[in-house]
Amino acid sequence: MAVYQATTSAPVNIACIKYWGKRDTKLILPTNSSLSVTLDQDHLRSTTTSRADPSFSKDRLWLNGKEEEIKEGGRTATCIKEMKSLRKQVEDANPNEPKLSTYxxxxxxxxxxxxxxxxASSAAGFAALVSSLAALYALPASPSQLSLISRQGSGSACRSLFGGFVAWEMGTAADGSDSYAVEVAPQSHWPEIHALICVVSDDKKGTSSTAGMQRTVETSPLLQHRIKHVVPERMKAIKEAILAKDFDTFAKITMQDSNQFHAVALDTDPPIFYMNDVSRAIIALIVEYNRLSVENGGKVKAAYTYDAGPNAVIYTPKENLKEIIPLILKYFPQAEKYNDHLGLFGTASVDGAVPAGFNEAVAKQFPVGAVKGLITTRVGDGPRVLGAEEALIGPDGFPK
Ligand code: DP6
Structure with missing residues (x-):
């Protein structure tokens, strides 16, 4: 008997213009457009195998080895249902196709x-789920069409259907048909863009994005100003900056938008704090690093951005990582040696250091463990279809 199975991987994306607020919580329609950079799957990815079989009793899902309930009417169920209905259209148009939509x-x-x-694992996760079903069902759908479905799994997941620099256009239709992701520029347009992720220790259980943004929509007057008067201009300006490879403008907008997202979180009642002292110290270091460059006639060299948690993502052209990594190591000593998997430093050992002229007083030195780890990565490609050898489901139809 034929085996109907497909495996794909999908990337993480980190926004420069933040999505924060829904106008429709069921369809996941946002109150503003957003824009992100897709990160390289060689370093961070979700891999998903989907298999359709008439002998299975029901739809089932395993995440990181553990079975998760697929709640009726929930986000995962919606994505599976939408994908089956796209498959059904293929079968209706071609009666010779196996009826996978019924399995x-x-x-x-x-x-x-x-x-x-x-x-953010939900973005990569839902993008991988949708792209694996698209491969299983051999759908003739474009990434933008698929993004309409992954959006209903998690808003930010719609942007992980493309590589490079990706916009989620908010749209205006009540049914969500014009709220999807589009490619602003592919990875190959600006491959110099790298990201240093500082994984910050956090003991407290933060407010989830879903709950937090809903509270912001209900209570923050600043969000209304952001939606109407700030994001539309920023979307336009950052797209132009990306197309022109103007890092200075790209970085300034990215930092301003991270700041404003955390300002609307603070403007929420009761207020939400996602950044902590470590996050703020990293901001101070990047601000000082940029000041040093600009005051010496140079340009902005790095941009920080923070999502709904304390981790910092620092975007920078590759060449600056050789200064930024030692800078971070100086203030945030690590238990383990820096893993130079991109070969930035050659054979030299990587130690903490600040550039000449850097004002060391802008932050204090933190103890080992304040930053638990560093991940160096770069702009990457969109979902990949993988070979059978990478499948996560075995011949028996269950996780390997
Ligand atoms: C701060 O996409 O996780 O990362 O749509 O409710 O699943 P849901 O929220 P989610 O929110 C992401 C918020 C953010 C900003 C961004 O990625 O644009």
Whole structure:
């Protein structure tokens, strides 16, 4: 008997213009457009195998080895249902196609990074789920069409259907048909863009994005100003900056938008704090690093951005990592040696150091463990279809 199975991987994305607020919580329609950089799957990815089989009793899902309930009417169920209905259209148009849309599916998904790192795993996860079903069903759908479905899993997941620099256009239609992701520029347009992720220790359980943004929509007057008067201009300006490879403008907008997102979180009642002292110290270091460059006639060299947690993501052209990594190591000593998997430093040992002229008083030195780890990565490509040897489901139809 034929085996109907497909495996794909999908990337993480980190926004420069933040999505924060829904106008429709069921369809996941945002109150503003957003824009992100897709990170390289060689370093961070979700891998998903989907299999359709008439002998399965029902749709089932395993995440990182553990079975998760697929709640009726929930986000995962919605994505599976939408994908089956696209498959049904293919079968209706071509009666010779096997009726996969009527078979239950087993879906098995894994992240190659620990969930405890607090990195947005839902974006990569739902993008991988949707792209694996698209491969299984051999759908003729474009990434933008698929993004309409992954959006209903998690808003930010719509942006992980593309590589490079990606916009989620908010749209205006009540049914969400014009709220999807588009590519602003591919990875190959600006491959110099790298990201240093500082994984910050955090003991407290933060407010989830879903709950936090809803409270912001209900209570923050500043959010209304952001939606109407700030984001539309920034979307336009950052797209132009990306197309022109103008890092100075790209970085300034990215930092301003991170700041404003955390300002609307603070403007929420009761207020929400996602950054902590370590996050703020990293901001101070990047601000001082940029000041040094600009006051010596140079340009802005790095941009920080923070999502709904304390981790910092620092975007910078590759060449500056040789200064930024030692700078971070100086203030945030690590238990383990820096893993130079990109070969930035050659054979030299990587120690903490500040550039000449840097005002060391802008932050204090933190103890080992304040930053638990550093992940160096770069702009990457969109979802990949993988070979059978990477499948997460075994011949018996269950996780390997
Ligand atoms: C701060 O996409 O996780 O990372 O749509 O409710 O699943 P839901 O929220 P989610 O929110 C992401 C918020 C953010 C900003 C961004 O990625 O644009």
């Amino acid at each position: 239950p599916v087993h879906i098995c998904s894994r992240n190659n990074f620990p969930t405890a790192a607090g990195l």
